[in-house]
Amino acid sequence: MVGNATVKEQTIFAHVGNMIKTEDREIRMVAKYEEPLVVVLENVLSHAECDALIDYARERLQRSKIGGGREVSQLRTSSGVFCEENEWITSIEKRISHLMNIPIEHGDGMQILFYAPGQEYQPHFDFFADTSRASANNRISTLVMYLNDVEEGGETVFPMLQLSVFPHKGMAVYFEYFYNSEELNKLTLHAGAPVIKGEKWVATMWMRRQAYRLS
Numbered sequence: 496m497v498g499n500a501t502v503k504e505q506t507i508f509a510h511v512g513n514m515i516k517t518e519d520r521e522i523r524m525v526a527k528y529e530e531p532l533v534v535v536l537e538n539v540l541s542h543a544e545c546d547a548l549i550d551y552a553r554e555r556l557q558r559s560k561i562g563g564g565r566e567v568s569q570l571r572t573s574s575g576v577f578c579e580e581n582e583w584i585t586s587i588e589k590r591i592s593h594l595m596n597i598p599i600e601h602g603d604g605m606q607i608l609f610y611a612p613g614q615e616y617q618p619h620f621d622f623f624a625d626t627s628r629a630s631a632n633n634r635i636s637t638l639v640m641y642l643n644d645v646e647e648g649g650e651t652v653f654p655m656l657q658l659s660v661f662p663h664k665g666m667a668v669y670f671e672y673f674y675n676s677e678e679l680n681k682l683t684l685h686a687g688a689p690v691i692k693g694e695k696w697v698a699t700m701w702m703r704r705q706a707y708r709l710s
């Protein structure tokens with residue numbers, strides 16, 4: 496919000512205080528941008544869960560490379576895999592659902608992205624354009640979870656807000672774009688800055704306005 500005190504729009508993220516108690520974890524809020532809401536969260540995933548997600552994805556990425564047929568995109572040079580549900584992934588998704596305050600059936604499923612040095616995700620919106628068919632049940636909020644520490648680069652950058660979030664293992668950044676004001680939604684433009692040194696692994700959850708998959 497810039498300038499004088501206009502009335503704030505309602506948010507999906509309704510947690511008060513600095514702590515979110517889920518069934519199995521206490522997540523702490525460490526920073527917040529008010530409108531559009533961007534929240535930096537600590538202790539979202541344990542280090543063991545981060546490692547397990549990386550192992551899970553590494554194995555599948557390798558397999559998909561052998562299979563070939565990976566689509567090449569200028570916008571996103573990283574590679575990704577969607578997680579199939581199993582017992583431990585389901586328990587993570589349950590926590591995420593509580594955190595994002597949306598039933599898990601509204602989720603696209605968790606996607607793990609890998610960036611090697613030089614790879615990036617150029618500025619984009621997570622919601623689909625009105626003209627696309629996917630916008631009929633559009634995305635409304637995002638959680639990007641950092642699965643490792645990046646030696647250099649790889650920040651999640653919000654250029655319109657002049658805000659950068661540095662990847663840190665177990666932490667996450669949450670933001671939403673379900674405002675009546677299209678201008679607010681468009682301020683959530685964001686990018687994964689090029690990784691300079693080391694690897695970067697993130698797991699992303701996008702939520703839809705309506706249920707998207709079977710539970």
Ligand SMILES: O=C(O)CCC(=O)C(=O)O
Binds near residue numbers: 608616637649697699
């Ligand atoms: O890698 C990042 O920091 C951002 C990822 C992202 O924008 C997405 O998964 O939609």
Ligand SMILES: [Fe+2]
Binds near residue numbers: 619620621685
């Ligand atoms: Fe994104």
